Amino acid sequence: MAKRLIPLFNRVLVEKIIPPSKTTTGILLPEKSSKLNSGKVLAVGPGIHSNDGKLVPVTVKEGDTVLLPEYGGTEVKLDNKEYHLYRDDDILGTLHD
Amino acid sequence: MAKRLIPLFNRVLVEKIIPPSKTTTGILLPEKSSKLNSGKVLAVGPGIHSNDGKLVPVTVKEGDTVLLPEYGGTEVKLDNKEYHLYRDDDILGTLHD
Amino acid sequence: MAKRLIPLFNRVLVEKIIPPSKTTTGILLPEKSSKLNSGKVLAVGPGIHSNDGKLVPVTVKEGDTVLLPEYGGTEVKLDNKEYHLYRDDDILGTLHD
Amino acid sequence: MAKRLIPLFNRVLVEKIIPPSKTTTGILLPEKSSKLNSGKVLAVGPGIHSNDGKLVPVTVKEGDTVLLPEYGGTEVKLDNKEYHLYRDDDILGTLHD
């Protein structure tokens, strides 16, 4: 039975996007250029309480493509697949085509 | 007489789930794969006060299955059984089948 | 004349419970198992003010049996007896039979 | 397909302005003098929540020319072009002709 993880507080569950090493027409991409550390948001926590008790929701939502920081994130293995948990305010931005 | 522990503040009492090393049909599971650091919530504290005195309750509840961080947690021995106390905001998420 | 100590702020005065090394029927208890770091609450302070000046009372009360952290606590000698002062939020939980 | 990045929280996406090493009439500028660490604002995040949950917007806006600190900033490569992300309160000021 597959396990589903619902993050707590302002955590965000992300599946990293492994950039293709070749273009669609098969040309090898230079190693450095294709390395955009991004991922897909699978689930978000409810958010965290501000100092005076108000709940501040997470700013990204399920399905967003996000730009991830170079470091940080907690690796989580579920049913042999690798995911990462980030705090909402560590995620740099959302990516749009 | 068995001892019952009611956590204080935003602490959560957890009994770790020891993942089976074999499948139900007896096949040895690869050592790394089955190691999901999870546990069952046995009891929760009342929560903590926000800066302006409002009580912010704990986000998990008794009976939840939770994903635990790799480090942290306070080991507690009660009637020769081992439990762990975590702060609510150290728990990564809730696990659902 | 015996001295009585009333703690200040969110401090809690505790008398440690020294676990019996033998069972009631005289059997020597294994050294490790009986070591539950617990104590009896003798007196509590009024609590501390939240950031906006509201008084947040201490969560434990006189007579409670409490589970103490492995480290911390201030040793206090009154009339040759040994007591310990803990901050309210360092106490792990309350113990109940 | 070009990628567009919308920063999160109080982050600001900046494209650095590379100062000309020669004047418009071709005279070589002394190396030190032309080095104003500045850039163009391409996009801004929504801002961050104050302690009591109010959203405090970012103080610069798209199109502003800004003076950048000597250190800090996160390098981001999008479609082989180099940009930098700064937190709003690390940006020193806005430049005006």
Add this chain to the structure above:
Amino acid sequence: MAKRLIPLFNRVLVEKIIPPSKTTTGILLPEKSSKLNSGKVLAVGPGIHSNDGKLVPVTVKEGDTVLLPEYGGTEVKLDNKEYHLYRDDDILGTLHD
């Protein structure tokens, strides 16, 4: 002319009580037992402002006998007599016969 010191903020002026090394009937007290680090409150400051500007008064008052922490306190010499200034929240508790 004797100098009088009125403490500022949440400071408390204390005169340490030097415990007698002998009982009233002259018996030498064991060195360790009589060492209760206590003192008499001579004067208190007005208190400190909470984060939202409310004045939180000092919790002890002139004439109280207080239990002092092992370390800390600022030594003050006035008219050749030695006193100590403590912050209100460093004082452990009040002592009562």
Add this chain to the structure above:
Amino acid sequence: MAKRLIPLFNRVLVEKIIPPSKTTTGILLPEKSSKLNSGKVLAVGPGIHSNDGKLVPVTVKEGDTVLLPEYGGTEVKLDNKEYHLYRDDDILGTLHD
């Protein structure tokens, strides 16, 4: 075209006052005495938001002569002239004849 810098947040743009090494009648001033680390305020930022989102303006204004701390300040070169940026709360005071 000259560049004008408008500081952000609670930053203050200052042009340092270089104290004369001679008196108006030409007498050499002792090196140590004339060294008052002061400057003229050229521009101020809008201020910073308090914890609950209110804007707290900068306390000095354009044209003030200010006493600067011995250390700190960010050097800024604009059109080959040297200025310094200070945070409002690092400036010691205003100087008046």
Add this chain to the structure above:
Amino acid sequence: MAKRLIPLFNRVLVEKIIPPSKTTTGILLPEKSSKLNSGKVLAVGPGIHSNDGKLVPVTVKEGDTVLLPEYGGTEVKLDNKEYHLYRDDDILGTLHD
């Protein structure tokens, strides 16, 4: 022209009182005893804003004699005279005959 300094925020301008090394009748005072680190308040800043934007004024006023901490304070030379700037909450108390 003499310079006048008005402190900013919660700073206090103090002129140290150099204790006499002899009594009024000329008797040499023991070196240690006369060393009360005190001073006269010449000017005070407006105070600082609490977290929710209210101005909290300085607690001492011009003309007060104050007890100064052993360390700290910023030395300021104005017209060849030496003064010191202290933060209001670093001043220990006010001295009264």
